[in-house]
Amino acid sequence: MDKQEKAEKTEKAKMDKLDKKIAKADKQKVARTLASVAKATGMDDGADTGYSDLERRLQLAEESSGKLSAVWQPSIDSLLRFRPGMRVADMDGSAHPGFDGTKEDAERFIELSSHQIAFYQELLYANGVDGGKRRMLLVLQGMDASGKGGIVRHVFRQGNPMGISYHGFGKPTEEEKAHDYLWRIRKELPQNGWIKIFDRSHYEDIVMPHVYGTYPEDVWRARYDEVNDFENALIDDGCSVIKIFLVVSRDCQKKHFLGRLDDPHKYWKFDPSDLDARARWDDYMDAWQEVFEKTSTRRAPWYLVPADHRWYSRAVVSELLRVGLRDMGLNWPPAHFDMAEARRRLEEEEDEQ
């Protein structure tokens, strides 16, 4: 097979895969739409279908977006917000507390929620243009293969790159190491009106030395107070902070790692050093437990989110983000110009020409 043929074959394989993906997405859309048409036209009045409570709540949320939060029972805050006595090592990664539904239900919820997120995001951006200081920092943490990347794609599906920015923090570079550990964090903080997603964060600078002993204990221990002060100052300045730890079970991580080894489209996601971290699982959990105890504050709490079921963790993050934006209580900026004058200039033009 010559090079040209080979390239064509690869291209064809890519296209076929994509076609299947699109067909699948369309099929789901059709099924969902037909179901809602049936309901709307009375072909199915829902009376004897044995809808679950969640199903009914989702329907209400579809009718009025103000009812989205009621989908969760009890609330995410009461279930997942870190409180003393909660132990990450004891959590069940495959649980889905507060959401007694299926993957399809979660998908419906995320779809509804994402429209609201897009609405609030534009409102936040508009306020930023207007000189407002409100902005948001979303900190995503979790072991490898806990789904941090997928969350970003799914939760922001209606989002606008104009106002949303992502940054992943890796192993510090030589330049970064030549500064204090918050230097590279500060450089990436959100602008006014923007939402910034941190994939890993300053918390790695506590957890890594804790697990590997790369810094003296008094150095990294002092960082608990430092990051609390750092986040407090941010919040004082108008930046909301949401901190999320995705709790994946060890078994589920193994499944995802094997998936990466089996699929040539996923080799790039695998790094053998991930296995070293995996081997130190319990040490990591201990280090994170201490992080939650020392840095989950009233104003910047940690949320511990079971993440074996991606649909669940995505729905949770979508809800936390939506509520966080909603609770900013923003309004559309007023006009800071002479409207009559602007209108006159526009309408008088025709005489000039």
Place this chain on the structure above:
Amino acid sequence: MDKQEKAEKTEKAKMDKLDKKIAKADKQKVARTLASVAKATGMDDGADTGYSDLERRLQLAEESSGKLSAVWQPSIDSLLRFRPGMRVADMDGSAHPGFDGTKEDAERFIELSSHQIAFYQELLYANGVDGGKRRMLLVLQGMDASGKGGIVRHVFRQGNPMGISYHGFGKPTEEEKAHDYLWRIRKELPQNGWIKIFDRSHYEDIVMPHVYGTYPEDVWRARYDEVNDFENALIDDGCSVIKIFLVVSRDCQKKHFLGRLDDPHKYWKFDPSDLDARARWDDYMDAWQEVFEKTSTRRAPWYLVPADHRWYSRAVVSELLRVGLRDMGLNWPPAHFDMAEARRRLEEEEDEQ
């Protein structure tokens, strides 16, 4: 009405508006889906509906994404790529060359195209993680209200913030003015594996002094060669460059400006200084014409895209982006690790425990 009541009323108005928006989107989705179900089930075989050529080509594209480019006849490249003799001032902003369809057709096209863009974007990102240097710079220019912002939201609707970054260039700050004009541009260039969207760009540093005489002529004229060299070096280094000028008619801009004055949700988009630029319309067109003549090169051409119909300009930009990504000819990165060893380590764990 006390403050609490007022806040609740505002909140309710916001929610009602959002509900209407969602309902409208759903209605369109239902209509589209029902139509395609009708076709698929033979309730409508399409034989006597007088489908246009475009309709047939869109159907083919739905069946195989490899046929998306065939939707355009003739090609975008032959129609919109700047060539000597083309005059921006003579272009019709309300035209939609190469796409003989409706807003709904364009919407269908963008939906299909956006899935492919998402696919290629992940491929590009994966190559970046793997150490590849390919990346993309999308330069968006156009008069105020030419739809630059909306393009970003619509074209990247399936996109992932992890790999897409937007930057808008405004009036230079004091710090920016203390450096050469390309300093702030260089700071915002895409990382390897990323797509960067420039909303305005280094071209403002030629057009503005040309229109307003803020720099001596020899200074800004020298910049034509400088930006060509700058872009050439970028391309040599692996960065694709797509330059788009959105051609909005003067009447259409007026309509949008009045819309911004009429809608309290849009006040933030209006700046009275936009009227000053509008008053110099012909000067701007002359300045841009010279930009196209001097900087539309074989490797970094300008595309002049009619933009009175947003659906058209969005479809064009979607196609240019998709083809630009496709033509990078990227493959999934190979595994750079010992796969058997990785698998062994994962599977032997159980004995250790």
